[in-house]
Amino acid sequence: MGCATSDLSGDSRDDAPLVKLTAPQKELIKESWEHVQHDASKTGVIIFVRLFESHPECKNAFFNFREVQDLEMLRVSKELRIHGLRVMSFIEKSVARLNQPERLEQLAFDLGRKHYHYKSIPKYYMLLMMEFIRTIQPILTDCWTTELEEAWKALFLFLTGTMKKGYAEEEKKQKQGVA
Template sequence: MGCALSGSGITPGKTILEFKPGPSAENPRVPKAGARHGGEGVETGPFPLVDTQKARIQESWRILHDNIAQVGIIVFIRLFETHPECKDAFFLFRDIDDLQQLKRNKELQAHGLRVMSFIEKSVARLDQEDKLEHLAFELGRSHCRYNAPPKYYEYVGIQFISAVRPIFKERWTPEVEEAWQSLFKYLTATMKRGYYKEKAKLGSNKSLALRKPGTGSFLSSI
């Protein structure tokens, strides 16, 4: 298959790193026992970023800012290339198979910008951990309603890193990469907790609705 991103000036993300930020010289933090659980084995643990990593993310976001529209599209086009089944969650463009056409699709462009705007808000809240957690948790809850399965969330971070790396050229260092990996790992784990919380809520509502047929508005809301 030809790559929908050829000609974009950005190297396609065929070689994809796995997210494995662990303790390092820069960040010796390791998850503690008793970390928060949100269902199905998802745990967030303590906030994973140390101050130097927050600064690296804030600094790189300033560099990235002018490219966010382009990055938002690339991230999702690559997600659909590597995991075409993700497209099914998007009512507005799930029937468009041609990735070149999809790249020009206004709905996809708007969606890419919404995702980048979420990243921007997250970067702005790196020093407000409660707010950041709330933001990602609620996003996870809304993704449950969108029917967007958690197993794909981490691929968004992987594709984000692979899309932005060429923009930075030699300014991209292993330390910058590790900081972004840690942020995405935290965001996606928190989103997953939100997703499972919402799923449990919908599930219990559903059983109520099934016990009292005809009375629940719940089924029409999913």
């Protein structure tokens, strides 16, 4: 099986409607997550270092990292390891709730509301997805397929799309409160 990647460049898919995962997609995600989760801590760090390499402005959301110029320092940062693990734990929770869409939606919605306060704007969420895919692909070399990639993208589109709604709701609430 090949390891095909499809074009994820640009923000054109940012406003894509929420995607419903099919039963085979859920199975693919569950099976592959078993492999990815073994090294969740390291994987979380790699994802964020890559995100900061390609989009240094994302560092500004993190009080502890915004002044760090040397990304090699971040690779050994305890704070980044903890943050990477938080993100990976969220993915783990999402995988566990694939068959409970309402609970999953609530979880992602609440996370989006929190991200409004973290000053992490929605256009960055898809970047994280791209780095996630880029990072897990070599871990899953033997079983990587276009279908597997599409399944992970579908999950992230659902999560990030719902996070954006939570972000927008919180933004509206805060602006109304201030007005």
